[in-house]
Amino acid sequence: MNALPADSIILVADDDDDDFLLLQKAFQWVDIEVEVRRAHDGVQLLEMLRRHGLADRVLLILMDLNMPRKDGRESIRELKSDPRLRAIPIVVLTNSHDEGDAALSYELGANSFLFKPFSFQELVARMSALKNYWLESAELPCKRNPSAT
Numbered sequence: 001m002n003a004l005p006a007d008s009i010i011l012v013a014d015d016d017d018d019d020f021l022l023l024q025k026a027f028q029w030v031d032i033e034v035e036v037r038r039a040h041d042g043v044q045l046l047e048m049l050r051r052h053g054l055a056d057r058v059l060l061i062l063m064d065l066n067m068p069r070k071d072g073r074e075s076i077r078e079l080k081s082d083p084r085l086r087a088i089p090i091v092v093l094t095n096s097h098d099e100g101d102a103a104l105s106y107e108l109g110a111n112s113f114l115f116k117p118f119s120f121q122e123l124v125a126r127m128s129a130l131k132n133y134w135l136e137s138a139e140l141p142c143k144r145n146p147s148a149t
Contacts (some may be wrong), residue, residue, distance in 0.1 A: 008034040009057045013045040013075065014064040014093075022120060023062070023093075026127040032135065034059060042070030046078060049085055058088050060134050063110070065094040065101055073101075073108060080109030087141040089134065 010032070014020050020038055027036060037054070039045035045063075049055045061079070065072035072092060079085045091112040092105045102113045114130075117123045134140070 007057050008059045009054060010034055010036050010060050010062065011039065011045065011048065011054065011058045012036060012062045013039045013042060013067065013072065014062070015040045015067045016064070019064070019095075019116065022123060023127070026120070026123045029124045030128040030131050032127065032131050034135070041067040042072065042075030042078070044069075045075055046070070049079075049088075055085055055088070059140050061088055061090045062093045063090050065092060065096045065105070073104060076105060076108040076110055089138075089140065091130065091134070 010027075012020060012023060014023070024036060037048065039048055045061070049058065063072045063075060067075075070078075072094065076090055076092075079088065079090065086109070089111040090109065091114065092101075092110045093114050093116055094101065095116050097115070105113050114126060117126060
């Protein structure tokens with residue numbers, strides 16, 4: 001397992017309280033041992049990254065597409081156009097079943113696209129796969145140099 005910086009964060013952008021609670025429980029089941037923070041929408045997400053100094057600590061963003069104020073599509077577009085934020089991997093995790101959402105998400109710069117599963121068991125399996133790939137196998141920008149901008 002690759003060593004993660006001690007102050008690493010997974011930032012979840014999702015307005016649904018129940019979905020976020022299930023996600024936190026799934027993280028516990030698969031022993032994801034990094035801090036998890038939540039933004040309720042894209043406006044709050046960008047504020048957390050830009051104004052609250054989290055950009056250098058975020059390993060990964062899990063992004064829902066359908067959120068109030070600024071949705072996931074707009075947020076991805078804005079994140080990927082910002083030189084300081086564009087290297088942060090974005091995994092879309094959504095209930096949206098619009099056929100064009102996956103293609104659009106990738107076109108905007110998302111690194112992965114997942115549908116939210118219907119059962120907790122499936123969610124745990126997906127978070128285990130996410131952990132194995134993104135946190136243990138992939139070389140993430142902040143893992144190389146946590147203070148890189």
